[in-house]
Amino acid sequence: MNYLEHVGKYFLMLKQVFKKPQRARVFREALFKEIEELGHKSLGIIVFISFFIGGVIALQTALNITSPFIPKYLIGFATKRSVILEFAPTFCSIILAGKVGSYITSSIGTMRVTEQIDALEVMGINSLNYLVLPKIIATVFFYPFLIVLSMFLGIFGGWVAGITSGMFSHLDFIEGVQLDFNPFLVEYAIIKTLVFAFLIATVPSYHGYYVKGGSLEVGKASTQSVVWTIVIIVIANYLLTQMLLT
Template sequence: MNYLKHIGKYFIMLKQVFRKPQKWSVFREVLFREIEDLGLKSMGIIMFISFFVGGVVAIQTAMNIESPFIPKYLIGFAAKRSMILEFAPTFMSIILAGKVGSYIASSIGTMRVTEQIDALEVMGINSLNYLILPKIIAALFFYPLLILLAMFLGILGGYYAGILTDLFYSEDYIYGIQLDFDPYYIKYALTKTVVFAFVIATIPAYHGYYVKGGSLEVGRASTQAVVWTSIVIILLNYFLTQMILG
């Protein structure tokens, strides 16, 4: 029953979030700040992880191909497919859920326990709209770009892994990544990313906004936010894959 209460409260929150901003110039200012905080500041970690994940995928695939009848270009093909379909959109979203989710929950939670949200409300500002809508827009706008970057760097990581380990030839790898390229998979990955971006911005915001107590509760809310965001991403990933590719 408690879960249903939270789900209901979450949707009621969203109703308040999706209102017209009270002042567009202030909204624009906050939006740019959020793009920097949620997007640009996440670029480093995403670039680092995706590059090495791509490398590991290529090495693992190469080491598991023992039969001489399986062509080596399949390494590039497998690295490309796994990066585009799963590692970039889902795995990177889980990383973002941890990094950005905890930041959103703790920053909004701290604002709640230090009465900064009350201060907004007393001024007559719709605090949900002011605090959360720019985060949603920033995530929806920026995360697809981050995921595209992750796809590219993951595939590039696989290429360099081949060069460094001599497990496969770069020509085979390049042939493999060009083989049977279907742009629909990019569309599928970006569709998932947009949904995950929404989840990453809103679930932690919900946990932070409704926190009660002090710093300990803010910490708990932050952990809860990351856990629930990850669970929802994994579940949605399953359903979206069924719906789009099934």
Template sequence: MNYIEHIGKYFLMLSRVFRKPQRSKVFYQAFMKEVEDLGLKSLGIIMFISFFIGGVIALQTALNLDNPFIPKSLVGFAAKRSIILEFAPTFCSIILAGKVGSYITSSIGTMRVTEQIDALEVMGINSLNHLVLPKILAAVFFYPFLISLGMFLGIFGGWTAGVLSGLFNGLDYIEGIQLDFKPFLLFYAIVKTLVFAFLIATVPSYHGYYVKGGSIAVGRASTQSVVWTTILIVIANYFLTQMLLT
């Protein structure tokens, strides 16, 4: 199957996903379960990575800005910009593509190969709407919170690293964070997060839903879904940056 066919099939899938749920109560329960599976269960890794990467960004910046004419507050400024613009929305989304994407593909793919999706269809349930829409809404609803938390912890990690290493003063760092603050940059980060959340929920769902074969095929589809989600996040990142920041 060529790329054009995959793209067409992906959009046909979306047209079946975006229908009114058959039972709102069942849908709400599925949505809350996905918030837990896709969002809450990713809190730990996002918090951990954000804190330490924020620290590394601040240390690297401080070590490279050793000119006495450059104010030390620039470390906080550079760390804040890097974290808000790229690290939190893009880097965290790529991590989520790996963690959540493989989970989505393998869970839906296993349902496909064990005929659970056929069972839903035979009952008269729109299986795509039932399985994929709660995932999309959960990701789009929860990831902005997750990424915002990543931003905060990244910046906090930078401050902690600076204070513990003695490479820069905590007050200089805080001054740098407040320097030239543009709320639009947060809007830009959230827009990117929403697009990435949509990709993280739909691309792995596509790979899982149309898997053919057995457990090996499911494993292969999981790998492919992570690769393609990452590629699409990187491409979308480029175009969004060009559209929103230039």
């Protein structure tokens, strides 16, 4: 199957996904379960990485400012821009693509190879709607919260790095963070996050739903889904940046 056939099959899958759920109570239970699995359980890794990467960005920026004519408050400014524009929305989404994407593909793929999806179809249940739509809603609504939290923690990590290392004062850092704040950059990051969240939910679901074979093929599909999700996120990041910032 070539790439165009995969793309066509992907959009046909989405057409089935967005049909009205047949059983509201069952759908609601599945949604809460996905929010727990895809959102709440991703909180720890985002908190940990955001804090320390923010500190690394601040320290590396400070190390590269060697001229006495360059004001120290630019460390805070550069950290803020780096975290908001790229680190929080893009880097964290790539991390979530690995963690969440493999989970989605393996869970749906296991249901496929053990014929549980066939059983749902026999009972008259739209399996794509039942399995994939709760994942899309959970990621699209919950991940912007994770990314905003990542922004705050990244900047806070840079501030803590300055205090503990002594390479720059916390007052200079705060001045840089407050300098030339543009609310649109946060909106831009949220827009990217929404697109990335949709991709994280749907691309692994596609690979898991259409897997064929046994457990070995499920493992291969999980690897492929993570790779393709990251590739598509990187391409989407470039296109969104060109459309929104140029």
